[in-house]
Amino acid sequence: MLSTASAYRDLTSPWTSSAGAGPTLRGRRHDGHATCLHFVHGNGFCGGVYWPLLQQLMPCYGLFCHDIEGHGDSDRPDHFAGSVAIARRIAPVIAEQKPGGQTLVGMGHSYGAALTVRAAAENPQLFGALVLLDPILMPTPVFLATRLLAAVGRNPIARGALRRRDRWPTRAQAWARLHDRGIYRGWRDEAFNCFIEHATRDDDGERTLACPTWLEAAIFDHPLYPWQALRQLRCPVLFVYGTQTYPFIAPAARKAGRLVAGIDVRTQPGGHCFMQEDPQRTAATIREFLTTHGL
Template identity: 30%
Template sequence: MTKTVVYFAHANGIASPCYQTFFDYFDADIELKYIPVIGLNPDYPVEPKWEKLVAQVIADIELQAPKQAVVGLGHSFGALVLLMASYQRPDLFRQLILMDPPFVIGKSAPIFELLQKLGSKKIDRLTPAGLSLKRKDAWSSREQAYQQLRGNALFKQFDERCFQDFIRHGLREDEAGISLQIPKQVEADIFRTVPSWWWRWPRKAPNLPVHLITAEQSAFYKQGFPQGLKKIYGIEFSVVAGGHMFPLESPEQSARDVQQRIRS
């Protein structure tokens, strides 16, 4: 039996293997593909508009799923990259499921885009870039990293297994000890360069089924981003319990919700 290929793209700062517990709840008839880390390949650097990152994902889908269209499943940064890829290459996708993408839209979007073009330092305050640069990024051991990160606002609501996945796959060994798998400078650069033209272009959904899943406590939901996306782009959304990191807070339920969308 031919399996359904789900191509996954991760959130900024959270490498794909960190989602292993979430992946484990997918049924056997689903085959997951992904790039372990988007943004570290020198052939596809982080640049304004994310064009090279989108190109990296397109090239990888062509390589890993050459014979069938995939279900694109992205979280946050990864969701937006897949959405952008679908406009360029709709033939690669049969469906898109976007988990809480950072979709800059609404009354403040034109100002945000202008600040980006001007290279304003305010972008670091309007996005998580400033917080990323302040993050501690070096530890003597994984045990120390666990103790210092577990209570962090980003990780506090993680399922314990998902947090263990982050400690295992989101960190790496180096000469000094342990550091972030995705350097905080790269993470900040991705936040700073988030595409902000959505308020003016293309103002229509890609030519394939698209559904957005957001969360009750997500800042994006509270700011009305999914609502604006539905109004302007006609993309429907559903709301689940939890925060922006809901796939890692409730991995079993999140996997169930995603698979329900795939089979609907």
């Protein structure tokens, strides 16, 4: 398991960017293919957490993992800049870093998929296709309820983030406390080890979450409203969601199917992090979609 997790750093190269407003961003890249996958992670995670999936795609595609502020190795912000501001840093970073390949595919999970949709809508020439894995695209009633609860400090998922333990005496204790619990339930051990390796860090003799809990909570309180952006998409889109994911995502997928011409909507067994439960099946679905579109 350790060798699988460390391979993410061994087989990719680091990048650093101050493009756009905000703290310094960092991530990993692998160039050398005609098509490159620009990947944005979910809230509280980072690119390396998805290595069991991403390594399945590297033989055919380049990779550019974009870790947003306060996640992975990217610097922590002093305050939450807002989801729109975070999304608007994607295009400047891409322009500066110039990920290899002739075509860039926007790919993301959860919050990262929502950010990718926003970036694609505001920059129509940025991506040749989109791969959205269990994207947080809230139907309007869910979005309004989330914002109302956030305004009065009663959003349950944000409150849970603020209450969660964020440091442990050792790496082994972090593993034991979190393994197969909550959002990590059902993950392959290799995927969970990648979380421990890349989304936690050593700090003053202890092991702590890389993403501060206040930032994770702020992101939960401030989802992106997706529907205008979805109407603006003009490239092929794959939307995959787990059969046991959040209840609002299936209705969101149906609405996306009405708004986005030719969108390919599929389900996969599993929860919100189905790609951590079965990375091989997820990779096969992505390859099939991209191959169908000549990518």
